[in-house]
Amino acid sequence: MAHFGMKMACTFLALLGLSLAGMAPAAAAPPPRTQGLIGNDVSWPQCGKSLPAGQAFAIVGVTGGLANNTNPCLAQQLAWAAGSTGGTAQPKVALYVNTANPGLAGSWWPSSNTYAGTQIANPYGTCGGAVDLACSYMYGYAKAYDDATIRGVNNPGNYFWWLDVETGNSWQTTTALNRADLEGMATYFKSITSGAAGAGVGIYSTASQWGTIAGTVPTSSPLAGPPSWLPGANTLRGAKSNCSVPGLTSGSRVSVTQYVSSGLDYDYSCP
Template identity: 40%
Template structure:
């Protein structure tokens, strides 16, 4: 029987605001709402450091997306690894290119986290890895840019998971709701062995009920999010 604990998560919308106190664990977003954009309050910056609030052993989460070659200046045109992506924008709307995009986006998010650790004095200058093997979550929401083809979106998520695995993340999970997951991935079960963090509970009772249901990935629900006292609360399952 797993012990049930509750913690909190914050990100860029809470910059300069009061952070919640207590909690058995803390989760902090490294992005500013979209991929390739940093949370300006992750390390010392425009307000109190959210990573300092979360602690050295923080759980971290990163935004995801898959805008395609026509909409992104970060599209991996001509990239040869980890997958080969054509140099021509007209030919680069492929699963391999989407995989590279997801890989690169996760790499950028990870580098943002490393810089915050360095700025707080928790990692040495020039470090390329976080000083601890954090648990990472990938935020999969319809508010970000996605293709209409779920297979391409799944490829981007596969790339992100693969990158975080390559740098030794302690574990890698997905954050979403069943509705958004179906809209973005077609309801794929390709990630049913990954951790699952479900959003959308209306309170602690609702969260408890959602804990015993099957997660949107097809696997076990790991954690459920709800709002209480103006803060995002996370209940483990």
């Protein structure tokens, strides 16, 4: 697949290349910004690194590369993001989370429809511990619950949450199971953000990765319709062009596009 600046790996690989060449990583000079449109996304690979200044909006990774851990620099990066200038269709600060469906290979797998003491309405029936639709849904719901409640995000219902869906994480070979997992996540985030201005849920992926992981999404699915955030560009011009491509699911429009410059992720807010 073409290089598109995956947030889990692109910055790590850039820094590794510098290290192997005997060079120390230097703070990248930000490329020219289009006033009021350019933002940045950051996460654990940027821990301890200089971050851009003057971004219109920021998208901060809550998890640390896996669906079941925390970005160790989350607090510092949220403080940086609070300085975003605004002026776009995007909220000044949004969040993203890694996603996965590891099944029984994971460190935890659900065995009921109860999580954190609450009985969850499960559209796929009762989870009994198998790697099936019902338990995949519960796994996704539980990971989203954790992202909102135990990772250090204050007032999680006031944020827009992006689901980072990439083949670099662990997934089942059956796309229906992965869709159920992502539906559980989307349902939870929708439940806590309903009614909050600028809050909600969207999907970050490429069309190729999304098709491999989730397949075709039925129009009745909670994954149909949320905004899409598309990577894949190496320039601002390419990112602008990607605003005109189809969204990842039925009824979805491309809201944000990503491009990579000097080892940093930049994001364009589509008009």
